[in-house]
Amino acid sequence: MGNTKAEVPYGALDLLILRTVNTMGRMHGFGIARRIEQVSQNALQLNQGSIYPALLRLEQNGWLKTEWGVSENGRQAKFYSITRAGRKRLKDEVENWERMTALVAGFLRATS
């Protein structure tokens, strides 16, 4: 723990958020942040606050929609859910990510 935690790779946060909301359905910001931490088994260094700029960007692009609601334990919270455009975007981002990682992996094999 501590120093061994990995930073979220640049550009991956959008993908993680879209994926989380797509799988889990309507969620509030805290839920999304906790979910990302849990799925990564706490190996990811995530300032929970840093997901909000990403959430806003995704909302402004029309990939997420928001509404205020009440959480499972009775707290007011802003809930995010994925839009149709968001699902399409997620598909593109996943393909992009896979292409990118395959490319880097190939590069590492070729030069080692």
Add this chain to the structure above:
Amino acid sequence: MTTQSWLRRIAAVFRKSKVEADLTAEIEAHLALATDEYLRQGMSPEEAGLAARRSFGAAETVKDTLRDRRSVLVVDSVLRDIRLAVRVLSRSRSYAALASLMLALGIAAVTTVSAFVHEILIRPPPFRNPQDLALIWTSIPGQNLEQDGSAYLTIQDWKQ
């Protein structure tokens, strides 16, 4: 960026206080939820609040980033510039008057010259086939007459 999201951001400039409240409320909600979770894990209320803040990171930095993204900074800073200009100029009236006078003179001069140039050099003369326009001289070498003007009646005679 879509037109819609631009419109939303422009609108956000004009209802900043609402956006601000929304932002604060969202961050507060997050902290409350996080505190709840730490309480469930058996922390004291004080510890839980601190832990929630720690895991959130720098709230003010996040707020700033969000504010910047939500509003159109250009519009914001232009409005600020205009306000500053009005304040500074109203503080030194004579300087402002002089500057306005200079601008007025400059604009007047430029307008006059370009109107002139347009009328004389650019706009075609106000009759048909201006390229056929000719200048007719009368020269009578015997009488030492060279390039004299031609009387209208003489030209009428030539035409026949």
